[in-house]
Amino acid sequence: MDSATSEANPAPAAGAEARPPLLSTAAQGLKIVVVGGFGVGKTTMVRAVSEIRPLNTEETMTRAGEGVDDLSAVRGKTTTTIAFDFGRISLDDETVLYLFGAPGQKRFWFLWDRLFAGTLGAVVLVDTRRLEDSWYAIDRLEAHGTPFIVARNDFGGPPHTTAQVREALDLPAGIPLLDCDARSRESSKNVLLALVHHLYDLSTARSAPEKTP
Ligand SMILES: Nc1nc2c(ncn2[C@@H]2O[C@H](COP(=O)(O)OP(=O)(O)OP(=O)(O)O)[C@@H](O)[C@H]2O)c(=O)[nH]1
């Protein structure tokens, strides 16, 4: 990696305003993390949906990473996240999501536990060509008790059925699994909406009065 931190943040996604102020009606801010293995599209997703210019801590990958980083499935990838990505999206007049994209390389995984502090929910991005790369993310979230959903990012991998992906990830039936294209604002926003609905369902189930036998 180069020693200089990249400050070349790209412009917000097409359709996003340059820097809209936070709505005065915004009543709840939810911290959400996007996790998953190396190069599954975490930074891409935060960039695609953020309505503010996203903060990215990207470094150029150099030959120093040879033999350490497995680039076989991410040919053409030239940068990697070394700390985290940050973005913001207003889902409606009241709900604002603060998005944190985790670094995917193993040597930065020690940062994850800090990143999970105060997190209400997570998106686990997976690439079906290498599902095993996202096992660690699921393990950590389960250990933290952080609710999550899984989004299958479309890299043109093998056409696994949903059941096959669930089995490979050992995913309980109650955890939503959906398809997405992290490069698309609309598709990524749908993933975040699915997560918020999942969080809402979980909190409704928790607050429902227990049935007496
Ligand atoms: N075909 C395809 N390519 C994608 C998709 N999402 C991201 N990419 C590409 O995949 C590469 C990796 O994306 P990143 O967003 O850097 O992945 P990351 O998970 O943040 O990577 P690390 O931070 O290094 O772990 C980039 O070149 C993206 O343009 C997708 O849905 N389909």
Ligand SMILES: [Mg+2]
């Ligand atoms: Mg990244």
